[in-house]
Amino acid sequence: MDWLAPEPEGLFCIPGGFYIDPLRPVACAVISHGHSDHARPGHRRVIATPETLAIMRLRMGDDRAGDVQQPLAYGEEITINGVTLRLAPAGHVAGSAQIVMDYEGQRAVVSGDYKRAPDPTCEPFQVVPCDLFVTEATFALPVFRHPDPAHEIAKLLHNLRLFPDRTHVVGCYALGKCQRLIALLRQSGYDRPVWLHGALISMCALYETFGIPLGELKQATVAEKAELRGGIVLAPPSAIADRWARRLADPVVCLASGWMQVRQRAKARGVELPLIISDHADWDALLKTCEETGASEVWVTHGREEALIHALGLRGIKGRALRLVGYEEEDETESETEADEVTA
Amino acid sequence: MIAFAALLERLAFTPSRNTKIALLKNYFAETPDPDRGYALAAMAGALSFTAAKPAMLRALAMERTDPELFAWSYDYVGDLAETVALIWRGRAERPNSLPPGLAEVVEALKTTPKADLPELVAGWLDISDSSSRYAILKLITGSLRVGASARLAKTALAESGSVTPDEIEEVWHGLEPPYTPLFAWISGHAPRPDPKDAPVFRPPMLAQSLEGVDLTTFNPSDWRAEWKWDGIRAQLVKTLGGERVYTRTAEDIGHAFPDLLEILTDLDSHVVLDGELLVMQGDEPAPFADLQQRLNRKSPARTMLRDRPAGVRLYDILFEDGEDLRNLPFDARRKRLETWFARLSPPRMTLSELIPFENFSELAALRESARSEGIEGLMLKRADSPYVPGRPRGPWWKWKREPLTVDAVMMYAQRGHGKRSSFYSDYTFGLWREGENGRELVPIGKAYSGFTDEELKFLDRWVRAHTTARFGPVREVEQGLVLEIAFDAAQYSKRHKSGVALRFPRVARIRTDKPAAEADELDEFVRTFL
Structure with a gap:
């Protein structure tokens, strides 16, 4: 397909004149979801789902989330220079979308995460x-x-029963993972208040305006140590093993991430209770999805391209590594600087 | 297997001792025999299967996985058993089958011929989830590093009943997995198992540190003094049932000391002896490093036995020909030990001599003058003290020499574990030397103790404020903070760039008053301590 091209700024739709999740400010950007490595500030025109636009405004302020913000709900179509554009749910976080483009009888879909x-x-x-x-x-x-994430949540609740005096602090991304964890806890019948690190509060409030009920949430930062005893505290991954966590009562450090599958990764993070909960497709889901789309060609943007391309090749699907730089591996690149700064 | 796998997972990631004990107690309470017994055996290192090798696992996995994908995965995960456990596809296809029980796996591994193993193991993996697969694979390769020592498992077991860990030790070596009589006794359903003539371990009596104790309140005539030898505390056991050499933590180290076992075999007496295990150079103890060489070998080569012969300085006698002497006062036991020794004069054994003294200041002077290899300080034992397992306060004191000290400069800091995981609490320190590009620091060791909580907070703040580079969990810091490091001995070491290593280094003082440039030189250090 020759009308979609990887450029230094990001993936570019040539006839449509727009970039998908560009890494630098551009004239027109289509944004798949609100995580900061995909949604960056300073674009002139931004097309995204209403939820993603709301998330961007919350994270970067109204003025930096795009001079022109054009909401496009799932399933709605617009045409830009002959390219029909629509967004389809991606199941990653609230508002996350696949970008579907039709042009001269060909269709390309960019999954985002x-x-x-x-x-x-x-x-x-x-x-x-x-x-x-x-x-x-x-x-x-x-x-x-x-x-199954329910199994991981059961692991957390079992440990809480075994150590009812210890505060269970769970490291999780502020956008998506945090709210999913709360929802999973509620699904499993946990109805006590969930305590939040200051950096997670506003995003949870935004999710509630999307119509996603999260139950009773409380601010951990202002709470007494004794109040948090036996409670579940959610915090950004950078805060769980650092000075912020010292305020907690004998904390059990947990981290919710797909990387927790690998023991060395969990050990290196000093995690006592790893919870394997991921907002990304696993190996089986990646292969299944590539096959189900019926695509004759699959481009791989970021992650472990070589293994996926090799496996697709065994299935007769042509793969290509785009090697776009700038997209982060979830949980992997956050620096300690951040941890030092997040003291709120 | 599911419960055992979950336990292993929790133990592996849990830094706190109390948490580990709680997890173990919960497991023992909720798991029936014989599974819990085999779990205990696995943790105590009492299971070993020789037929299953890592190569077999790799071959099994390769049959079912694309080799390139396997190679990338192994490269990423870094552990063979874990890679196989994660990559194996099984349970999804058979969601209604349960993983095999722990006992089933252990018993089958004992009896299955090698040729039939691959099929058996593959069948287990097929019906297991990934953490059960990991537990099975670790079990059969014998590399079950569970993050809980044998002693910890026994402590948890003792706490789940009303016995002490020491009582368990005294029957342990007479029992076999799955330890059903042990669990029956601990839960109060059966009498204490009788080890009969088995060469069981007797928990040793340990001394408290004399630091901070006022010697002037002691009457010298109530006390006996001995050298504290710098080897490892050992227990030699000879009964009708066999011979054993144990460490003070009940580890059976006979395989590393066949020279001692042989002597015990030839001994015409049934005894339990307490002494210091040393490597001898003629009549004198060799440096601790020589002993370490012996301890590191599973079975020593003949040259090793010749060049680093083991010996034992005897401190005490606990049993003689079936008679339990532990309730006798020290003086009486000492007499029995001397008589026994004179009667048998066993080779490679010497009595740890009693040091005559009139008063404690005389002893103190002696303690400081004795800087010879192999002496760590003095032991003070009450003449009337019975042999009480554990570390009772009062009857025995260890009176170590003043530690040696050096002023070193902090070079790197690393986060600690558990309660200290938010603190930079492990410090690598170095000394100055002339390098190719001028004066440079070269690391000589790492310390993570010796400081108070307040000092730790200071050090943590200092590290964060003076970081110059980061390598994963390690921070390189400005060469600006002098630490006075206390240590027990220095030795040559090939492991460190500086060529020296310290025993028990700890932070004695933080020398904010001293400019880093005035910290000690490596050359001077070598001249003084080596």
């Missing part, structure tokens, strides 16, 4: 048949097969 596992906080992934599928590959190794 996605998962196939059910998630009470966002629309489920929709398979869109296409000629070219552009996929992420964060967990593209056959060792990554995410367990």
